[in-house]
Amino acid sequence: MHGAKRYYAEIMMPFRGFIVKNLDKLTGLQIDMIGPSHGPVYKEPAFILDAYREWAGGPPHNKVVIPFISMHGSTLKMVDRLTAALADRGVTVERFDLTTADLGDIAMSLVDAATIVIGTPAVLTGPHPKTIEIAYLAGALRPKTKFVSIIGSFGWGQRIIDVLGGLIAPLKAELLTPVLAKGDPRAADMQAIDALADTIAAKHHEAGLL
Numbered sequence: 052m053h054g055a056k057r058y059y060a061e062i063m064m065p066f067r068g069f070i071v072k073n074l075d076k077l078t079g080l081q082i083d084m085i086g087p088s089h090g091p092v093y094k095e096p097a098f099i100l101d102a103y104r105e106w107a108g109g110p111p112h113n114k115v116v117i118p119f120i121s122m123h124g125s126t127l128k129m130v131d132r133l134t135a136a137l138a139d140r141g142v143t144v145e146r147f148d149l150t151t152a153d154l155g156d157i158a159m160s161l162v163d164a165a166t167i168v169i170g171t172p173a174v175l176t177g178p179h180p181k182t183i184e185i186a187y188l189a190g191a192l193r194p195k196t197k198f199v200s201i202i203g204s205f206g207w208g209q210r211i212i213d214v215l216g217g218l219i220a221p222l223k224a225e226l227l228t229p230v231l232a233k234g235d236p237r238a239a240d241m242q243a244i245d246a247l248a249d250t251i252a253a254k255h256h257e258a259g260l261l
């Protein structure tokens with residue numbers, strides 16, 4: 052199951068629409084075995100067909116994926132606050148520290164997440180390059196994400212929202228108000244993080260996911 056989900060996440064996810072349509076064509080057929088043009092033979096087809104129905108066609112889960120990086124700990128404090136605030140509101144969180152995270156694991160986490168929140172400090176007047184990679188990946192894989200946001204910290208000037216926003220635009224997800232702190236996050240920044248958690252929980256609730 053793990054290998055099949057990783058393959059779907061990394062290779063097949065952008066073709067979700069075709070997968071759903073083609074699964075419909077199988078309705079009513081008695082399938083004993085699937086021999087794909089590559090990959091393993093499935094002797095119990097229901098296993099993989101049910102999994103693809105859920106991954107490609109099922110609703111997203113009440114889950115937020117937070118890929119983040121932090122050079123000096125300010126963004127990390129905001130990510131910690133958001134993680135706790137979402138947990139308090141009954142929302143599942145999967146977070147990935149991009150200094151060590153595996154891209155395939157992140158892709159798998161994106162398969163059924165309703166929301167993505169990217170955490171980044173400002174570097175070279177934009178988002179940290181590691182988060183550019185993730186935003187590009189999310190835009191290319193086009194998971195069924197409904198909501199996105201961005202949190203992080205800067206020193207003097209940045210184009211974080213412009214750059215990341217452009218890369219994740221193919222998701223066609225709703226952008227929830229980002230929270231960018233100047234330096235170490237203060238009480239007002241943490242309140243804005245709590246407000247973001249409130250908004251995410253409310254959006255998940257409205258979408259029938261919570």
Ligand SMILES: Cc1cc2nc3c(=O)[nH]c(=O)nc-3n(C[C@H](O)[C@H](O)[C@H](O)COP(=O)(O)O)c2cc1C
Pocket residue numbers: 120121122123124125126127171172173174175176177204205206207208209233234235
């Ligand atoms: C190598 C480096 C480059 C930076 N470039 C920028 C920048 O272009 N614009 C800016 O506003 N801040 C810049 N900063 C400041 C950081 O964004 C700021 O210190 C931020 O609070 C760091 O967040 P963190 O603690 O999560 O790493 C830079 C910091 C470093 C270390």
